[in-house]
Amino acid sequence: MGGREAIRGFAIQTLICLLDSLWATRQWTAVTLEPDSDNDKVDIHWEYADGSTLAQQVKSSKNQIGKGHVVAWCRELKDSHAADKYQLILAGPIAAAVLDDAPFDDVEVPTPTSMDTLALLDQAITKVDRYLTAKSIEPLPLPLRESLIYELVARMLQAAILGKRMPCEEFDGWLLSGITASYPHAVSQRLTTNCAVLWSVLEIAGPVVGSDRAFELILPLTVINGGASTAVVEMFLLRVWSTTREMRYRPERVIPEKPEEEYATRRRLGRPFGDFAITPQSSVEQYVVFVPVQRPGYEANEWPRGDYQVELFVKYGAQEALCSVKRVTITIRMDEFSVLTSGETRPISVSNLDKYLSLL
Template sequence: MDIKWEYADGSTCAQQVKSSKNQIGKGDVVAWCKELKESHAADKYQLMLAGPIAAAVLDDSPFDDVEVPTPTSVDTLALLDQAITKVDRYLTAQSIAPIPLPLRESLVYELVARMLQASIHGKCMSRAEFDGWLLSGITAAYPHAVSQRLTANCEVLWSVLEIAAPVRASDRAFELILPLTVINGGASTAVVEMFLLRVWSTTREMRYRPDSIVPERAEKEYDTRLRLGRPFGDFAIPPQSSVEQVVMFAPIQQPGYEVGEWQLGDYQIELFVKYAAHSALRSVKKTTITIRENEFSVLTSNQTRFITVSNLDEYLKLL
């Protein structure tokens, strides 16, 4: 046995690797399979071949319940190319951004050396240990790729939009309150630096920035909630946890963006989040809301109104 795999369900697989530049005949394969099966080293067995083989090997396998997968080439450069491709796929599955080819090649060469050293001493390498070594190697050589992974397991939940009158009545544009939940399912602390709202219709374009963290509605009038609020700032989400924030957004007064009273009709709203470990904004959700006459009551009532931003209606249309 050259390699032994241990799976999460407790099952095991023993592999033996044989290679030759000359043709591998059926007789040798049968003998190797018998020897491997009689080792009683695992629940399942595979004979891994590299090089040219006789047609009868593929036609008549398995032998003694030992699987004989399709042989690979003995061309070491081709094998390294395959390994580089598979490492790339593995990194993608781990939500690590693509890394340069020279670094991938270096990782494969170092991985081969580590595996060889471990096999000499019969050392077991767990999946967690493998991932840890791989990430530490990439972090040292190419930290940008891993910095994107730090926020890959973060999600922002948003299902309700609350509209309110602006502090300065002359502006007339609604202020927007979003109850947001940030969930960090990763292994590292994530830091939220900011949110951004893009609001647009067929006739206007608006941008909203986070202004403060306010209490939930809880029957309080809007101006009371504002007084009890605090300025918006960076906040951290520890691994395997979540943080809830009720964020008040105010329109950005900047050339090209509207800050006046909204008009009746449909508006597209897109929420973005900026993580400290990520260089760019990340889109969280895009939705459509409809502003009707009733919404304008907030301009004079010191109360707010809720608008759902759930996509349930869109899904129901597909049924």
């Protein structure tokens, strides 16, 4: 084999490894290109989350690959005893009997791939978006995808020269470092995509401080971080409106649950609202008191009876804009006004259960 053919074969092998790495649903944990072995039959060695392994050999040729060669290669690969499963990856034209009669010696022979390295690069550029989307990273501009793939190819070639085992976490790290350097907004989006804010009850209370008899609102909020990075909540915001008025509510205090205590006592035992962090795979629950925003254009006095739309927003530290959490409709009746003098609170459900039951 000439030098040019050898270089092309090695490039094809690297690109095939890259394409397999970008399968979003495949639970691989590590891969080694050109692993050290006695018989030199394994080009790519995969490790999976269930403990299984896969050895691949890559063969490419401009001429038709016949069944006899494939059978011999499969037998040699199986005899390497390098893994639990085996695949012979072919690039170029092959005889029809290869696909008709495969597998050979329990070695899989998938549909051949292209020998065109530019076509393989184009596949990887397309595929990387699907991989990143599965990891909650928004789609990337085409020029960034191209540069990212070329960087990955260079890193994988370097790993192949050293016979270095590459954990999946390291592969993801290469991707994220490349994106962060040139397109940090995509990663910032990812840090908050895996967060969820649970909210199912709204408590109405009378004002402890003078606010023109406008209700104070208590929201039991649970923030869950299902991602791999710590998330920071900087603030919440409530928009409350009806056909006749527009209101904004900001968080002021975090109070103890203690429903048996009077609201004034709970409020006094609370602390000022501030930024808080949610570590990966954990949650934080807070009872947050919201008070009306005193600003021209917004109402901050007693609510008239009727229906109101209430929308909750959250602002994460890694995200520039507010994010809508939930929008609900509540009804203020005469009974709700008892909180203005009783010192107690009245709960209003904001669950979607009734809406779903109406569909049955």
